Amino acid sequence: MQKTFNIGLCGLGTVGTGVVKILQKHQNEIVHQIGYPIEVKKILVNNMDKKREGNIPLSLLTDKVEELVEHPDIDVIVEVMGGIEETYEVLEKAIQNKKHIVTANKDMMAIYGSSLLQFASENECDVRYEASVAGGIPIIRSLTDGLASDRIHKIMGIVNGTTNYILTKMIEQNRSFEDVLLEAQQLGYAEADPSSDIDGLDAARKVSLLSTLAFSMSVQLQDVDVRGIRDMSYDDLFYAEQLGYTMKLLGIASRDEGKIEMSVQPTLVPHHHPLASIKDEYNAVYVYGEAVGETMFYGPGAGQLPTATAVVSDLMDVVKNIRLGVTGKTSVQPQFETKLKHSSEIYSKFFFRLEADDETGTFLAITSVFAEEKVSLDKILQMPKQGRATAEIVLITHEASKEQIDNVLHKLESLQVINGIHSYYRVEGEGEA
Numbered sequence: 001m002q003k004t005f006n007i008g009l010c011g012l013g014t015v016g017t018g019v020v021k022i023l024q025k026h027q028n029e030i031v032h033q034i035g036y037p038i039e040v041k042k043i044l045v046n047n048m049d050k051k052r053e054g055n056i057p058l059s060l061l062t063d064k065v066e067e068l069v070e071h072p073d074i075d076v077i078v079e080v081m082g083g084i085e086e087t088y089e090v091l092e093k094a095i096q097n098k099k100h101i102v103t104a105n106k107d108m109m110a111i112y113g114s115s116l117l118q119f120a121s122e123n124e125c126d127v128r129y130e131a132s133v134a135g136g137i138p139i140i141r142s143l144t145d146g147l148a149s150d151r152i153h154k155i156m157g158i159v160n161g162t163t164n165y166i167l168t169k170m171i172e173q174n175r176s177f178e179d180v181l182l183e184a185q186q187l188g189y190a191e192a193d194p195s196s197d198i199d200g201l202d203a204a205r206k207v208s209l210l211s212t213l214a215f216s217m218s219v220q221l222q223d224v225d226v227r228g229i230r231d232m233s234y235d236d237l238f239y240a241e242q243l244g245y246t247m248k249l250l251g252i253a254s255r256d257e258g259k260i261e262m263s264v265q266p267t268l269v270p271h272h273h274p275l276a277s278i279k280d281e282y283n284a285v286y287v288y289g290e291a292v293g294e295t296m297f298y299g300p301g302a303g304q305l306p307t308a309t310a311v312v313s314d315l316m317d318v319v320k321n322i323r324l325g326v327t328g329k330t331s332v333q334p335q336f337e338t339k340l341k342h343s344s345e346i347y348s349k350f351f352f353r354l355e356a357d358d359e360t361g362t363f364l365a366i367t368s369v370f371a372e373e374k375v376s377l378d379k380i381l382q383m384p385k386q387g388r389a390t391a392e393i394v395l396i397t398h399e400a401s402k403e404q405i406d407n408v409l410h411k412l413e414s415l416q417v418i419n420g421i422h423s424y425y426r427v428e429g430e431g432e433a
């Protein structure tokens with residue numbers, strides 16, 4: 001009799017329902033590729049009384065996790081329920097019972113990923129987590145397979161759809177951050193509590209996962225310097241445009257001579273850079289490899305079917321490994337010791353938007369601060385503020401270290417002629433104004 005691979009599905013929300021749909025609709029393709037059908041044996045939910053979408057037999061539902069992790073016929077646990085500590089414990093229990101794991105859970109993976117991978121490997125189990133970074137874009141597989149022979153020097157990603165949607169609408173429609181956030185919440189692109197997205201934590205989790213893989217170092221979430229877009233104003237985006245740049249919330253990870261830096265921060269990218277054209281809720285990850293050069297991966301970063309596609313593809317991968325008897329064989333130990341760059345070793349250009357007294361000597365006072373810290377200036381705009389005795393000064397520096405920029409900021413704050421430092425952001429590359 002033909003074998004069927006059975007899964008226990010933890011969660012039947014947006015992604016879980018998508019997984020069921022894809023398994024139902026694409027079963028022919030799945031069987032063709034892996035030789036066997038995949039069946040959902042049990043589904044863990046929170047609320048047994050909730051009305052469910054689609055054609056799902058109620059007999060599959062349970063609210064008892066043991067019915068999945070201890071089920072003798074279940075080969076793989078597909079975790080799409082979210083949560084961190086409790087979920088990690090569920091997956092540990094599943095691995096103890098020799099179940100393989102497929103998860104879409106970046107929150108849990110960013111904290112417990114290395115322990116989970118290690119524990120799974122000791123138990124000869126597979127763990128796959130493609131959907132946890134950039135939903136439908138196969139970026140994890142690209143790093144671990146497609147680019148495995150290369151040395152990755154830099155990754156820059158738009159890995160949070162909510163913030164990309166907000167920044168796109170702000171500049172295209174001349175709207176405030178608060179106004180577009182409200183709309184994003186009404187459309188379901190942003191959560192009722194949007195802080196994890198707009199403060200950059202969601203993107204930071206993804207950056208830590210990608211950096212661990214790209215640089216073969218153990219990267220912790222706290223190694224990622226994080227700044228979100230909560231304080232972004234339309235004027236910041238407008239002046240960036242005037243100077244030839246598009247503002248994006250970028251996850252940046254780079255390696256030079258064995259040392260790495262990771263951050264999530266609003267960043268100006270030149271209009272001609274491929275990341276500048278990524279609009280609305282779409283995601284993209286730019287990867288620079290020593291041998292391959294520039295590559296970019298683009299697609300939907302979330303959504304029911306895109307995310308479920310990544311989950312089911314992972315599932316098929318695990319089934320192939322089970323058939324070949326090679327589960328748990330992927331190397332999970334990083335190759336290199338994690339060495340973080342000091343702020344004096346992190347270089348980029350910077351954008352400043354200042355408000356200063358509109359009088360003789362102001363300009364000299366400001367440029368002197370930059371000169372004292374040996375930061376040279378690339379572009380400068382100065383606009384008088386209507387009806388006020390102040391002017392808005394927008395400037396972009398040449399490359400300087402983060403340490404130099406911190407010193408400049410400190411000195412500007414105490415400069416008499418400065419009425420306010422509205423904003424400062426990292427700049428990548430050369431804009432064409």
Ligand SMILES: NC(=O)c1ccc[n+]([C@@H]2O[C@H](COP(=O)([O-])OP(=O)(O)OC[C@H]3O[C@@H](n4cnc5c(N)ncnc54)[C@H](OP(=O)(O)O)[C@@H]3O)[C@@H](O)[C@H]2O)c1
Binds near residue numbers: 050
């Ligand atoms: N949505 C996306 O586009 C997307 C994209 C990439 C990654 N992800 C990740 O995928 C995971 C699932 O996201 P989602 O959007 O599908 O979430 P969701 O719609 O809120 O669904 C969560 C599901 O898990 C169940 N559940 C939650 N906690 C549970 C518990 N303690 N015990 C039993 N069942 C529990 C819920 O049960 P009830 O139905 O009974 O409430 C629900 O069916 C998350 O880790 C998320 O970060 C989502």
